[in-house]
Amino acid sequence: MGPNLLANYGEAVSAILFCIGFTNLLLQTNLIKKIIGLNIMDSAIYLFLAEKGYIAGRAAPIVVDGVTSVEAYINPIPSGLVLTGIVVSVSVTALMLSLTIRLYLRYHTLDLDEISMQLKREGK
Amino acid sequence: MSRKKSNEEYQKTSAFRFFRWLSGEKDPYIGNVEMCPQEEYQPDREAALRHEKEHDAILDKVYDATHNKSLYLFHRLYQATSVLFCLFLIALLLVTVSYLPANGTVIRPVNNEVAERYIEKGLEETGAVNIVAGMILDYRAFDTLGESHVLFVATITVLILLRLNKTEKDEAEVNDRRFEPKNDAILQLVATFLVPIIIIFGIYIILNGHLGPGGGFSGGAVIGAGLVLYLNAFGFKKTERFFTEKTYKWVCFFSLSFYCLAKSYSFYTGANQLHSVIPKGTPGAILSSGLILPLNIAVGLVVACTIYAFYAMFRKGGF
Amino acid sequence: MDFICNFPFFSILISLFSGTICSVLPAKAAKAVNRLVIAAVGLMSAVLLLYLLSTGESFIYWMGHFPAPWGNEIRAGVLEAGMALFFCVIMYLSMAGGAHKLPDEVVESKHSLYYILVNLLLSSLLALVYTNDMFTAYVFVEINTISACGLIMIRQVGRTIEAAVRYMIMSLLGSGLLLFGLCIMYDLTGHLLMSNIKESVALIMANGEYQIPLIVAVALMCIGLCIKSALFPFHAWLPDAYGYSTVSSAAILSSLVSKGYIFLLIKIIYRVIGFDIFNSTRIIDVLFVFGLMGMIFGSLSAIKENDIRRMIAFSSVAQIGYIYMGFGMGTQAGMVASIFHILSHAATKSLLFIAAIGLTDVSGGSRKFIDLTGAAYRNKWAGVAFTAGSLSMVGIPLFSGFISKLLFAQAAVQVEGKMLASLIVLGISTVLNAVYFMKTVIRIYTSEQDAPYKSITFRDRKAYTVVLVCSILLNVILGVSSQPVVDMIGQGLAMFA
Numbered sequence: 001m002g003p004n005l006l007a008n009y010g011e012a013v014s015a016i017l018f019c020i021g022f023t024n025l026l027l028q029t030n031l032i033k034k035i036i037g038l039n040i041m042d043s044a045i046y047l048f049l050a051e052k053g054y055i056a057g058r059a060a061p062i063v064v065d066g067v068t069s070v071e072a073y074i075n076p077i078p079s080g081l082v083l084t085g086i087v088v089s090v091s092v093t094a095l096m097l098s099l100t101i102r103l104y105l106r107y108h109t110l111d112l113d114e115i116s117m118q119l120k121r122e123g124k
Numbered sequence: 125m126s127r128k129k130s131n132e133e134y135q136k137t138s139a140f141r142f143f144r145w146l147s148g149e150k151d152p153y154i155g156n157v158e159m160c161p162q163e164e165y166q167p168d169r170e171a172a173l174r175h176e177k178e179h180d181a182i183l184d185k186v187y188d189a190t191h192n193k194s195l196y197l198f199h200r201l202y203q204a205t206s207v208l209f210c211l212f213l214i215a216l217l218l219v220t221v222s223y224l225p226a227n228g229t230v231i232r233p234v235n236n237e238v239a240e241r242y243i244e245k246g247l248e249e250t251g252a253v254n255i256v257a258g259m260i261l262d263y264r265a266f267d268t269l270g271e272s273h274v275l276f277v278a279t280i281t282v283l284i285l286l287r288l289n290k291t292e293k294d295e296a297e298v299n300d301r302r303f304e305p306k307n308d309a310i311l312q313l314v315a316t317f318l319v320p321i322i323i324i325f326g327i328y329i330i331l332n333g334h335l336g337p338g339g340g341f342s343g344g345a346v347i348g349a350g351l352v353l354y355l356n357a358f359g360f361k362k363t364e365r366f367f368t369e370k371t372y373k374w375v376c377f378f379s380l381s382f383y384c385l386a387k388s389y390s391f392y393t394g395a396n397q398l399h400s401v402i403p404k405g406t407p408g409a410i411l412s413s414g415l416i417l418p419l420n421i422a423v424g425l426v427v428a429c430t431i432y433a434f435y436a437m438f439r440k441g442g443f
Numbered sequence: 444m445d446f447i448c449n450f451p452f453f454s455i456l457i458s459l460f461s462g463t464i465c466s467v468l469p470a471k472a473a474k475a476v477n478r479l480v481i482a483a484v485g486l487m488s489a490v491l492l493l494y495l496l497s498t499g500e501s502f503i504y505w506m507g508h509f510p511a512p513w514g515n516e517i518r519a520g521v522l523e524a525g526m527a528l529f530f531c532v533i534m535y536l537s538m539a540g541g542a543h544k545l546p547d548e549v550v551e552s553k554h555s556l557y558y559i560l561v562n563l564l565l566s567s568l569l570a571l572v573y574t575n576d577m578f579t580a581y582v583f584v585e586i587n588t589i590s591a592c593g594l595i596m597i598r599q600v601g602r603t604i605e606a607a608v609r610y611m612i613m614s615l616l617g618s619g620l621l622l623f624g625l626c627i628m629y630d631l632t633g634h635l636l637m638s639n640i641k642e643s644v645a646l647i648m649a650n651g652e653y654q655i656p657l658i659v660a661v662a663l664m665c666i667g668l669c670i671k672s673a674l675f676p677f678h679a680w681l682p683d684a685y686g687y688s689t690v691s692s693a694a695i696l697s698s699l700v701s702k703g704y705i706f707l708l709i710k711i712i713y714r715v716i717g718f719d720i721f722n723s724t725r726i727i728d729v730l731f732v733f734g735l736m737g738m739i740f741g742s743l744s745a746i747k748e749n750d751i752r753r754m755i756a757f758s759s760v761a762q763i764g765y766i767y768m769g770f771g772m773g774t775q776a777g778m779v780a781s782i783f784h785i786l787s788h789a790a791t792k793s794l795l796f797i798a799a800i801g802l803t804d805v806s807g808g809s810r811k812f813i814d815l816t817g818a819a820y821r822n823k824w825a826g827v828a829f830t831a832g833s834l835s836m837v838g839i840p841l842f843s844g845f846i847s848k849l850l851f852a853q854a855a856v857q858v859e860g861k862m863l864a865s866l867i868v869l870g871i872s873t874v875l876n877a878v879y880f881m882k883t884v885i886r887i888y889t890s891e892q893d894a895p896y897k898s899i900t901f902r903d904r905k906a907y908t909v910v911l912v913c914s915i916l917l918n919v920i921l922g923v924s925s926q927p928v929v930d931m932i933g934q935g936l937a938m939f940a
Contacts, residue, residue: 004221012221018217031608049626055228060337061254062241062336075239076255087341090278091204092611100606103605106601107601119602223656238513239633241513263513265513267579273459277560289550368805376463377467379876380463388456393508394508395448396449
């Protein structure tokens with residue numbers, strides 16, 4: 001173990017959340033639960049980035065009263081990355097949900113294994 | 125002095141209607157609110173049984189589930205390994221995190237020059253008071269260009285999956301009326317007040333993207349939420365007066381084209397060391413910071429339309 | 444700066460913009476725009492390649508008004524331009540070769556959407572090839588994933604939608620890992636541009652303090668990209684996705700989409716981490732082992748398969764195993780072999796998919812082997828093309844597959860610890876390849892007199908036949924005059940460093 005686990009508790013939480021989301025996305029059979037896992041995973045990454053941008057005692061990177069010294073503001077880059085990441089996550093979630101709707105309308109179930117079974121039975 | 129009203133006259137006053145409503149004799153909205161009468165849910169026992177049987181048959185056929193001890197074991201094993209896998213991943217990442225530089229400190233192990241430059245020179249070079257907006261729409265604009273196209277390609281895939289043809293559309297129309305109550309008075313009244321406020325707030329966020337927290341995406345999402353509320357309160361008939369699939373297509377087309385062309389101009393002049401004619405303006409004024417404001421408006425339009433389109437697609441398979 | 448240096452930027456922007464334009468065009472016009480854009484981008488890449496070969500130096504192109512550590516930039520060298528050219532050629536052939544199936548398999552009103560997806564896919568592939576920035580790479584990886592998913596499920600049958608869901612799930616796991624690795628990398632180095640990250644990584648490795656998180660970050664990014672490019676244990680989505688989608692999609696997916704991710708991984712290895720540092724980690728051993736397993740198990744699954752398109756799809760799993768085996772050797776020669784195999788596999792796989800559709804068309808649309816008996820007599824050109832593709836996959840001289848196997852063998856001999864394993868598996872895999880491809884070739888050339896199916900001749904499908912001939916020629920050119928290509932790859936890799 002390294003020296004900074006306690007100081008990095010925010011990152012540690014985000015790492016745990018990431019793994020929970022990852023495992024849910026990988027191993028749940030219910031499609032909606034998978035999508036929830038996906039969102040947990042993405043949010044965990046944004047939490048990680050937000051934690052990484054934070055510098056104690058500094059303000060958000062919006063210039064106030066023309067002060068442009070480095071000491072005044074936190075790191076703006078992770079905030080920008082989070083913004084981009086959120087858009088990607090919204091698009092992907094919408095796509096997954098519409099795939100789920102299509103499959104549900106056709107097979108009347110949300111369980112991916114059961115859908116595979118029905119496909120096998122159709123034998124096409 | 126009060127004059128005693130005749131019975132007929134009294135029945136016309138609002139007080140009479142109010143008391144009648146209070147005592148539960150009459151629902152004043154009957155006749156105004158259009159609702160399908162809810163039928164009592166009759167579970168179709170035969171269909172349920174048949175479905176269950178079919179399901180068991182599939183299970184049997186594929187996995188031979190009734191006499192398969194090993195399948196049961198496999199499921200248990202699957203769950204146990206899932207948990208173990210998750211724990212292993214957590215342990216790995218926790219060790220990694222524990223070696224990372226401490227949270228809240230200034231010093232990154234190797235350097236901080238990029239972030240420092242953005243803070244120190246960002247205002248001067250991009251003209252945006254909001255450093256993050258300056259960063260994503262000027263320093264690293266290529267990412268953001270890609271990001272708006274991610275949204276675009278996602279709508280295209282949703283269109284492919286959920287858009288219906290003509291005959292299906294009529295059926296969807298009927299279904300839509302069955303599941304959603306129409307002309308709910310409370311919702312309509314609240315929406316009449318809220319929708320303009322929400323949309324104006326969204327426009328404010330977009331226009332102030334370079335001056336404070338906000339920007340095209342967040343503002344567009346707020347406007348989209350306003351449109352969705354309007355749709356829910358007043359139904360597709362009313363929204364179709366100003367927002368159809370055609371509107372969506374052309375708004376998206378013009379915004380994305382503008383985005384592409386404007387950014388191409390800026391990339392081209394930048395890379396070839398040409399002088400860009402776009403003025404930076406006075407920092408802090410609403411018309412400042414070069415391309416950031418128009419780009420924010422373009423992104424806002426795309427996002428607002430996309431959010432509305434997602435909702436309409438999910439609900440009815442069309443606009 | 445010469446005007447030609449604008450070409451990478453132009454090609455990305457044109458293909459991105461044409462996606463937007465196609466959204467308001469009718470299907471016919473969208474098709475024309477799509478063809479035109481692919482051809483134009485191919486032409487530009489060819490000119491750029493010649494220019495780069497004559498100057499012998501790569502160049503950096505600013506995306507904006509700001510120089511290196513602050514702005515965003517793209518970079519072009521011989522390898523990048525060559526890849527872009529090759530991707531355009533394969534994409535044009537795949538689109539032209541599958542065009543006649545599109546009306547049957549996709550609803551009329553969704554044709555223009557299909558061309559939007561293809562244009563955006565092309566732009567994202569070009570961006571992955573040219574970019575010099577990690578986060579830009581991530582964003583375009585997502586565009587690539589979503590449009591590939593669209594290509595899979597544009598033919599709406601149950602199997603493709605299910606395959607699209609599985610594809611999305613695996614891809615999202617991959618991008619999650621990639622993004623997390625990227626964030627850790629950013630935290631350690633403070634940069635997002637590849638060249639600057641590389642300098643910082645060298646400092647960190649020399650310093651020694653932050654080695655563990657650095658290696659974990661590298662591992663996360665590698666595993667993410669392996670998952671996305673369907674390396675062996677992560678290939679469950681692949682057979683259905685390639686086997687049931689419309690034929691242009693299958694050809695594009697198998698020969699381009701996964702190759703885009705692999706090319707990004709090569710860029711990360713060379714331009715972000717540094718080849719020597721990457722080879723000193725244990726990650727290459729993991730890649731090596733999974734590559735070998737993929738080669739064997741992919742071929743075994745292909746042998747068991749009773750459906751020609753799924754068989755070709757499983758063969759892709761094996762071929763991706765070859766590519767990762769080359770990475771795992773950890774030498775320059777292995778890398779060159781892998782890159783050559785990317786080219787040869789892309790050329791052969793698109794040929795096989797397009798030829799297979801010609802064979803199934805003359806067998807009543809069935810893909811079962813039993814119905815394909817004698818199909819090569821009913822559609823002669825498709826039969827010839829399929830045979831050529833199979834010979835190339837097995838590794839017969841004159842075809843490109845032979846050269847890549849030769850290069851792999853030569854590379855394996857130079858690596859001490861991994862020589863025996865790679866040579867043995869290479870041998871086994873070649874035999875297995877021969878078993879299932881020759882089985883198919885013999886089946887389609889077994890004459891059957893009383894088959895109730897119609898034949899198709901050259902006159903019925905001119906464009907299709909021309910595409911087949913071009914693909915065969917491409918294969919033979921790669922196989923016969925391989926030395927210039929290999930030299931070019933070597934030169935490109937030298938420019939990477």
